[in-house]
Amino acid sequence: MVFLTNVLFGLFFVIFSYWMVIARTRRQVLALSLAGVLAVALVSPPPTQAQGSLVVAIQSVLNVINGMIKTALNSINSVRTAISNLYKQATWPVALINQAKAMVTQMIGQYRGLMQNIFSINLKSATLPNPIGLENAMRNHQTNDFASLTSSFGTTYGGQPGRSHDDGHGRRTGGRQLENTEDERRR
Numbered sequence: 001m002v003f004l005t006n007v008l009f010g011l012f013f014v015i016f017s018y019w020m021v022i023a024r025t026r027r028q029v030l031a032l033s034l035a036g037v038l039a040v041a042l043v044s045p046p047p048t049q050a051q052g053s054l055v056v057a058i059q060s061v062l063n064v065i066n067g068m069i070k071t072a073l074n075s076i077n078s079v080r081t082a083i084s085n086l087y088k089q090a091t092w093p094v095a096l097i098n099q100a101k102a103m104v105t106q107m108i109g110q111y112r113g114l115m116q117n118i119f120s121i122n123l124k125s126a127t128l129p130n131p132i133g134l135e136n137a138m139r140n141h142q143t144n145d146f147a148s149l150t151s152s153f154g155t156t157y158g159g160q161p162g163r164s165h166d167d168g169h170g171r172r173t174g175g176r177q178l179e180n181t182e183d184e185r186r187r
Contacts, residue, residue, distance in 0.1 A: 005043075012039065130156040 016036045023029045088094055126135040134152040137145065 009043070012043070 016032070019032050020029065023032055124132075124135055124139075126132045130152070134149075134156045137149045137152040140148075142148075
């Protein structure tokens, strides 16, 4: 690349010198001078740091990473650590949670036998055949066993009472016709 640049620069210098020799007026000399300066400025720009070498470019990238980016990441990490410590101490205190778990485990162990005894108590109280059937229907843990429940209720307590109605004097009767002796005496 450097060799090609040197050859082109030499060729440009020879052509430029030839045109300067054959230029006849001041105007032509001025135009050729400006064109030459412009061409030299465009062909050979000043070297920059990035064009120095690959090692210098890598070193500058590492300097940026170890400088500003490292500082920002350290700040972010310290904020995360502070928030984590706040959660561990105030929001979810691990020691208190473990203490509560241990207390619950201890209480379960202490009361497990008593709870087992409570669940094994025989609560059946019916002694006659019809109430025993009703009690069994109520305690059989079948949520869709309405037929057995209604038939057991009917055999234990009798049929369901009829609809009550008003007897005309503001009294409600339970499906039976009540006699009003006072009304009958007045007649």
